[in-house]
Amino acid sequence: xxxxxxxxxxxVFLLLVPIVILLxxxxxxxxxxxxxxxxVFRSIELSxxxxxxxxxxxxxxxxxxxxxxxxxKDPFAEALVDIPVGIPHPIIGVALxxxxxxxxxxxxxxxxxxxxxxxxxxxxxVALVIMSAPIYVKSxxxxxxxxxxxxxxxxxxxxxxxxxxxxxxxxPDSLKGVASASLIAMSRALGExxxxxxxxxxxxxxxxxxxxxxxxxxxxxxxxxxPGGLNAAVTASAAMILVALPITLVGHLIRRR
Amino acid sequence: xxEAKVRKQLDQFSLSAELExxxxxxxxxxxxxxxxxxxxxxxxxxxVDDGHIRIDxxxxxxxxxxxxxxxxxxxxxxFPHLDVDSxxxxxxxxxxxxxxxxxxxxxxxxxxxxxxxxxxxxxxxxRTRVALATALLASPxxxxxxxxxxxxxxxxxxxxxxxxxxxxxxMDLIFSTHxxxxxxxxxxxxxxxxGTTRRQ
Numbered sequence: 001x002x003x004x005x006x007x008x009x010x011x012v013f014l015l016l017v018p019i020v021i022l023l024x025x026x027x028x029x030x031x032x033x034x035x036x037x038x039x040v041f042r043s044i045e046l047s048x049x050x051x052x053x054x055x056x057x058x059x060x061x062x063x064x065x066x067x068x069x070x071x072x073k074d075p076f077a078e079a080l081v082d083i084p085v086g087i088p089h090p091i092i093g094v095a096l097x098x099x100x101x102x103x104x105x106x107x108x109x110x111x112x113x114x115x116x117x118x119x120x121x122x123x124x125x126v127a128l129v130i131m132s133a134p135i136y137v138k139s140x141x142x143x144x145x146x147x148x149x150x151x152x153x154x155x156x157x158x159x160x161x162x163x164x165x166x167x168x169x170x171x172p173d174s175l176k177g178v179a180s181a182s183l184i185a186m187s188r189a190l191g192e193x194x195x196x197x198x199x200x201x202x203x204x205x206x207x208x209x210x211x212x213x214x215x216x217x218x219x220x221x222x223x224x225x226x227p228g229g230l231n232a233a234v235t236a237s238a239a240m241i242l243v244a245l246p247i248t249l250v251g252h253l254i255r256r257r
Numbered sequence: 258x259x260e261a262k263v264r265k266q267l268d269q270f271s272l273s274a275e276l277e278x279x280x281x282x283x284x285x286x287x288x289x290x291x292x293x294x295x296x297x298x299x300x301x302x303x304x305v306d307d308g309h310i311r312i313d314x315x316x317x318x319x320x321x322x323x324x325x326x327x328x329x330x331x332x333x334x335x336f337p338h339l340d341v342d343s344x345x346x347x348x349x350x351x352x353x354x355x356x357x358x359x360x361x362x363x364x365x366x367x368x369x370x371x372x373x374x375x376x377x378x379x380x381x382x383x384r385t386r387v388a389l390a391t392a393l394l395a396s397p398x399x400x401x402x403x404x405x406x407x408x409x410x411x412x413x414x415x416x417x418x419x420x421x422x423x424x425x426x427x428m429d430l431i432f433s434t435h436x437x438x439x440x441x442x443x444x445x446x447x448x449x450x451x452g453t454t455r456r457q
Binding site: 148150151153154155156157158159160161162164169172173 | 322323324325326327330331332334335336337338347351352388391392395397
C-alpha cells in the first residue's frame with residue numbers, strides 16, 4: 001500500500017509541476033504590474049461571472065439528464081453526453097458561429113428573435129455550458145447512482161413519477177452533490193479557451209463592454225496582441241490560478257465531507 | 258387480493274413463484290430465497306420475464322411502479338429532509354387525499370410515533386415506524402414490507418397493531434421474514450425456497 005501511495009502521489013505531483021512552477025514565477029521573479037491591471041481583473045471577473053452562470057444553467061437544465069442516466073441505464077444517451085468533450089474545443093466555437101450565422105436558416109431564425117452568440121455574454125455562456133455540462137452530468141451521475149434507491153422506490157409506490165421523485169425526494173437530499181458537481185463544472189468552464197476564443201473573443205455588452213474572458217486575455221498577453229509580454233502573461237496566469245484553485249478544491253472537498 | 262404468477266431469471270437465480278391471497282400475508286424464506294425479488298416484481302420494481310400480476314382483479318403486470326398502488330417499505334424507505342409530521346402525510350398529500358379527522362393522530366398513537374423532529378435525526382426503528390405510517394396514510398391497494406418489521410422494538414405487538422390498521426382500511430399486505438414462525442402473526446403463510454413459493 002505504501003508503494004502504491006508513493007506512486008500515486010508522485011504522479012499527482014508530476015501533473016502539478018507546471019502549475020507550481022508557473023505560480024512561483026508569476027508571484028515571484030516574473031511578477032509585473034502589467035499582469036494585474038484593471039483589464040486583467042475585469043477579464044477574471046467576466047470569466048467568473050460567465051462560468052458561474054454556466055454552472056447555474058448546468059444545474060437547471062442537466063440535473064434531470066444526470067438522474068436519468070443514473071437510474072435509466074441508457075448507454076446511447078450516455079455516449080451522446082460525451083461528444084462535446086471528445087471533439088477539439090474550437091470546433092464548438094465554429095459550430096456555434098454557424099448555428100447563429102446570418103448565412104444559415106438557423107442563424108436567420110435565431111437572429112430574427114434577437115439571439116446573437118457572436119461576441120455576446122449569451123454566446124460566451126452557451127459555449128461554456130456546452131463545455132461544462134458533460135462534466136456536471138458525469139459528476140452528478142455517480143452521486144445519484146451511489147444513493148440507496150429505497151426512498152425513491154417508496155415515493156414511486158405512493159404514485160410519484162420519476163421526475164416528481166427527483167425534485168421532491170432526491171434533490172432536497174442531494175444539495176451537497178449538486179454544489180460539488182456545479183463547482184467542478186464551473187472550474188472546467190473557467191479553464192475553457194478553445195471555443196470561446198472563436199465565439200466570444202471579447203464581449204460587446206454592458207457591464208463587460210470590450211472585456212475578454214481571462215483565458216483569452218492571457219493568450220493575448222502571451223502573443224503580444226496586448227502589451228505586457230511573457231512576464232505579464234505569467235503574472236496574469238498565476239492570478240487566474242489563485243482564483244480558480246479554491247473553486248476546484250471546494251468542489252471536491254464538499255463531496256468528501 | 259393479489260394474484261401473482263411470475264417467472265424471472267436473474268444471473269444464476271431463477272424466480273418461479275405463485276401467490277394468490279388477500280389480507281395479511283407472511284412470506285418466509287432464508288437469505289437468497291427470492292423474497293425481495295418477488296416483492297419487487299409485485300411492486301413493479303423488477304420487470305418479470307413471464308407471468309402475470311393482478312391486484313384486486315386488475316392486471317398490473319406491465320404497469321410502472323407509480324401506477325400499481327403498491328408501496329414497498331424497507332428499512333431505508335424514508336425522506337431524511339422532512340420532519341415526522343410532513344413525512345407521514347407525504348403520500349396522502351401527493352394523491353390529494355385529505356385523511357379523515359383524527360386519523361393521522363390515531364395512526365401515530367397506534368404505531369407508537371410519539372416523537373417529532375427531523376427524520377434524519379431519528380433511529381432506524383423510529384424511521385421505519387414513520388415509513389410504515391406514511392405508507393398506510395397514502396391509501397395504497399397493497400403494502401409490501403421487506404424485512405422492515407424485523408428491526409422494530411416490541412415487534413409482535415407492532416405487527417398486530419399494524420395489521421389492525423391495514424385490515425380496517427381494506428388493504429392487503431405482504432411482509433417478508435426469515436422466520437417461518439412469524440406466520441402466526443399473519444392470516445396466510447407462504448414459504449419461499451430457491452425462488453419457488455409454497456403455501457402453508
